[in-house]
Amino acid sequence: MTSPHATAVAHPNLALIKYWGKRDHDLVLPCTGSLSLTLDVFPTRTSVRLDPELTNDRLILNEEEVTGNALERVRSFLDIVRERSGQAAYAHVESRNSVPTGAGLASSASGFAALATAASSAYGLPTDSTALSRLARRGSGSACRSVIADLAVWHAGDGEGHAADATSYAEQVPGPRLAMVIAVVSAAQKSISSRVAMKLTAESSPFFDGWVSGTTADLDDMQTALTAGDYTRVGELTESNALRMHAAINGTRPAIRYLAPTSVALFDAAAELREDGLEVYATADAGPNVAILCREDDLERTRAAFAVRFPDLDLIAARSGPGAYLTEGE
Ligand code: DP6
Numbered sequence: 001m002t003s004p005h006a007t008a009v010a011h012p013n014l015a016l017i018k019y020w021g022k023r024d025h026d027l028v029l030p031c032t033g034s035l036s037l038t039l040d041v042f043p044t045r046t047s048v049r050l051d052p053e054l055t056n057d058r059l060i061l062n063e064e065e066v067t068g069n070a071l072e073r074v075r076s077f078l079d080i081v082r083e084r085s086g087q088a089a090y091a092h093v094e095s096r097n098s099v100p101t102g103a104g105l106a107s108s109a110s111g112f113a114a115l116a117t118a119a120s121s122a123y124g125l126p127t128d129s130t131a132l133s134r135l136a137r138r139g140s141g142s143a144c145r146s147v148i149a150d151l152a153v154w155h156a157g158d159g160e161g162h163a164a165d166a167t168s169y170a171e172q173v174p175g176p177r178l179a180m181v182i183a184v185v186s187a188a189q190k191s192i193s194s195r196v197a198m199k200l201t202a203e204s205s206p207f208f209d210g211w212v213s214g215t216t217a218d219l220d221d222m223q224t225a226l227t228a229g230d231y232t233r234v235g236e237l238t239e240s241n242a243l244r245m246h247a248a249i250n251g252t253r254p255a256i257r258y259l260a261p262t263s264v265a266l267f268d269a270a271a272e273l274r275e276d277g278l279e280v281y282a283t284a285d286a287g288p289n290v291a292i293l294c295r296e297d298d299l300e301r302t303r304a305a306f307a308v309r310f311p312d313l314d315l316i317a318a319r320s321g322p323g324a325y326l327t328e329g330e
Contacts, residue, residue: 005049006121010113010324013038013145016238017219018245021202032215033156036145040321046095046114048122054090077139085123112139113146117324133169145170149323175226177296184314185262185288194286205251235281242283260288
């Protein structure tokens with residue numbers, strides 16, 4: 001008899017309204033809701049195989065055995081799965097990631113979305129998108145949005161504790177056809193992880209409260225703009241919300257700054273192109289890379305415009321992508 005196993009694929013997402021700050025670190029409950037576009041590039045493929053012989057989980061990432069903190073994070077995630085499923089067996093986890101890990105291109109989002117999906121299937125937990133999104137959230141907050149295709153809103157959740165845990169998940173929202181060009185300013189591991197930096201921002205940035213109230217309003221406005229198909233408003237909110245997040249981060253002591261001179265130049269180029277009639281907007285996560293938001297029909301033109309201005313940068317064209325899904329066999 002073969003042991004229970006499953007394989008799943010998930011893609012990264014990039015937030016138009018950012019998640020930055022937790023109100024519950026253990027349950028990974030955010031201070032605000034957020035909203036993102038799941039992309040069709042850089043899939044993560046993860047297999048989970050239960051093995052009653054193992055005395056700990058094993059993690060193979062891109063064909064290399066991983067120990068230390070990364071294994072610990074996967075193990076505590078699978079502990080939640082084991083507790084819920086009543087199955088105590090440890091697992092072999094094999095994951096293949098095509099996005100440069102830790103480079104601010106959301107590898108933890110695709111990683112935990114794929115792991116939640118494969119592990120739920122292998123351990124016999126529910127695999128509906130709400131259950132998977134809630135579970136993926138426990139691995140990495142933004143991962144709950146990678147469970148969902150295209151545009152996904154992550155609800156902050158009602159109240160605290162169990163009630164909030166049950167209501168904090170992502171679901172799809174309608175909107176115009178969007179795409180992004182990702183400008184890879186640096187593929188190096190970032191100096192300080194999102195997890196650590198968002199905690200420091202909440203603890204020490206005097207701008208954090210303003211960030212939370214502003215983002216709550218931005219999320220409402222964004223959903224209205226998406227429903228109305230108002231691309232201009234979607235773009236303005238995207239760029240402004242990202243800069244507000246970076247402003248809050250910059251206010252941390254000791255100071256944290258993710259944007260590099262080239263990142264700022266990319267924001268400037270987006271503004272110049274808008275003047276010239278190509279309606280693009282910039283956003284950046286916790287790292288120097290910049291994603292340029294555009295209408296899907298403008299994707300090639302946008303990539304070409306940035307290639308002329310930034311000939312040395314890797315420019316990745318991405319469209320809206322699928323939610324996490326199980327594949328047949330290994
Ligand atoms: C800047 O989801 O990586 O990309 O929940 O601590 O694992 P943890 O954080 P993570 O943070 C992502 C932050 C962001 C913005 C976003 O994706 O919304």
